Amino acid sequence: MGRILAIDYGTKRTGIAITDELQLIASGLTTVPTKELLDFLKKYIKSETVDLILIGEPTQKDGTASSVEVHIKEFIKSFSETFPKIEIKRVDERYTSKMAFQTMIDSGLKKKQRRNKALIDEISATIILQEYLYNK
Incomplete structure (x- = not known):
């Protein structure tokens, strides 16, 4: 069984989260500059089996x-041309950034750490993935 990868797409940065191989646990993977997203995914998918992409x-x-x-639609088109066998699903992401910020507060991160927008994007992708797994 392959992993499920979730993407919180932004014009500057994109947060990425991934499941374990049993598709039970969602974990933040990284945040990458959006212009490097497809190249990052090519490398990642070459080393790991990914069954599904959530955007x-x-x-x-x-x-x-x-x-x-x-x-996002332009990215989906490019991704689908590059990886025609990997399924893509769209997932409602309303309020994930607010939820991510609240998660940072609840986990005790200092104010300076909470300004890290890359971390917010990664946590947002993790929330998208967790919601999908919960409702699957």
Whole structure:
């Protein structure tokens, strides 16, 4: 059984989370500059079996698509051309950044550490993945 990889896509940075091989536990993997995302995934997927990619679907409070959606669709097209056999699912990611920030507070991180936007992105990807596993 391969892993499930979750992506919290951003125009500057992208948070990535991954499951264990049994697809039971979600863990933050890293945050990469978005322009390097596809290259990072090529290297990662070469060394690990990935069965499914979850990509956050950002929406506004009124339910309309976020402005980053255009970029996400471009990425999905490139990813699908590169890895046609790996399934992609979209997952609602509303409020994951707020939840990630609250998680940082609850875990006792200092104010300076909570300003680390890369860590927020990675935690957001982990939340997306945990929600998927919980509702699977």
